[in-house]
Amino acid sequence: MRIQAVDVTVHPQTPNPNPIRDALQALPGAGAVRVAVTSDDGITGAGEAGFGRIAGAPAALAALIEHELKPLVLGQSLAFIRQIHQEMLRETEYHGAPGLAMFGIAALDTALWDCLGKTLRVPCWQLWGRVHERIRAYAMVGWLNYSDAEVQAICLKAVEQGFRAVKIKVGYPTLAQDLHRIQVVRDAVGDEVAIMVDANQSLTTAEAVRRGRAFEQAGVVWWEEPIPADDIDGYAELAHALDMPVATGENLYTPADFARFLRRDAVDIIQPDLRRAGGPTALLQIGLLADAHRRPYASHGGGPVQLNIMACLPNAYYLETGLLKPGSPLTLADGFVQVPSGPGFSWGASPAPEAEWTWQTPTPSASQA
Numbered sequence: 502m503r504i505q506a507v508d509v510t511v512h513p514q515t516p517n518p519n520p521i522r523d524a525l526q527a528l529p530g531a532g533a534v535r536v537a538v539t540s541d542d543g544i545t546g547a548g549e550a551g552f553g554r555i556a557g558a559p560a561a562l563a564a565l566i567e568h569e570l571k572p573l574v575l576g577q578s579l580a581f582i583r584q585i586h587q588e589m590l591r592e593t594e595y596h597g598a599p600g601l602a603m604f605g606i607a608a609l610d611t612a613l614w615d616c617l618g619k620t621l622r623v624p625c626w627q628l629w630g631r632v633h634e635r636i637r638a639y640a641m642v643g644w645l646n647y648s649d650a651e652v653q654a655i656c657l658k659a660v661e662q663g664f665r666a667v668k669i670k671v672g673y674p675t676l677a678q679d680l681h682r683i684q685v686v687r688d689a690v691g692d693e694v695a696i697m698v699d700a701n702q703s704l705t706t707a708e709a710v711r712r713g714r715a716f717e718q719a720g721v722v723w724w725e726e727p728i729p730a731d732d733i734d735g736y737a738e739l740a741h742a743l744d745m746p747v748a749t750g751e752n753l754y755t756p757a758d759f760a761r762f763l764r765r766d767a768v769d770i771i772q773p774d775l776r777r778a779g780g781p782t783a784l785l786q787i788g789l790l791a792d793a794h795r796r797p798y799a800s801h802g803g804g805p806v807q808l809n810i811m812a813c814l815p816n817a818y819y820l821e822t823g824l825l826k827p828g829s830p831l832t833l834a835d836g837f838v839q840v841p842s843g844p845g846f847s848w849g850a851s852p853a854p855e856a857e858w859t860w861q862t863p864t865p866s867a868s869q870a
């Protein structure tokens with residue numbers, strides 16, 4: 502159960518010449534960094550951090566992992582993943598763990614849990630204790646640069662695939678344009694499909710209150726990131742002023758950030774991002790913290806890692822995903838997806854019930870003693 506190898510690879514992506522856009526940015530895609538940790542049992546676990554933009558980011562992150570984080574992970578036991586997480590935070594604190602370093606910590610943390618699950622031949626949710634076997638999902642499909650006809654077509658496609666909720670971008674120059682967009686989507690999907698809206702930090706607090714009151718009347722389910730992510734005073738004011746739930750968290754770092762927002766009643770629905778929050782270790786902590794505050798957890802981004810975590814959270818609310826591509830492992834029924842059954846964070850089938858494994862009591866390494 503000791504890590505013998507850490508392999509870091511860069512997977513560049515040709516930028517999309519016609520990128521999707523939200524109210525903050527264009528997202529042409531910038532590739533990903535993948536990490537693979539291999540134990541002395543010969544088991545490999547995988548983790549990844551992808552970038553929607555910033556062409557140089559994957560190479561910069563790969564260097565950070567190679568030179569700063571990999572030396573901390575080599576030789577460590579899979580029995581002490583939370584401790585390894587602490588050591589990575591402590592090591593990068595000198596220049597700041599929130600930011601690029603956190604993407605690397607998250608990728609390695611993911612790989613370590615994946616490796617432990619595969620070593621024990623169980624899904625990661627079995628390591629933490631499952632609550633749900635299926636999770637409600639929505640499709641984030643309504644990008645700001647789509648025409649009305651395009652957004653109607655893609656929202657309809659999502660409904661045809663089995664989604665019962667869609668999210669669209671707003672934050673156009675005027676409230677009237679935002680309301681027009683919501684109406685266009687409502688006309689396409691009907692009254693039974695939930696609609697969420699996301700302004701990607703683009704408004705002032707006063708404008709977010711004004712638009713939020715109008716969105717409440719339009720039956721929108723949640724109002725996501727209307728103002729800058731770090732404006733805790735603004736979020737507290739907004740959440741107090743509106744009846745509709747205010748959702749945020751994809752640009753917060755660490756459980757401590759979420760604790761501050763929860764303590765101030767500055768968020769109604771938390772939306773942690775696997776990379777920025779710091780990996781599964783942090784997501785689990787954030788999710789349970791929010792549960793204690795009676796706040797629902799909606800993922801930022803989907804995939805097997807978020808599903809394994811949400812399976813263990815009493816307050817799991819919605820998984821975010823895009824339109825399902827051909828061959829997607831996600832299967833939708835009544836708007837819900839099944840949680841993965843494969844070992845670690847894999848999608849596949851669980852091992853046969855008769856499969857056996859032997860627990861060996863771990864011994865701390867010198868650095869852990």
Ligand SMILES: [Mg+2]
Nearest residue numbers: 699725726751
């Ligand atoms: Mg968002």
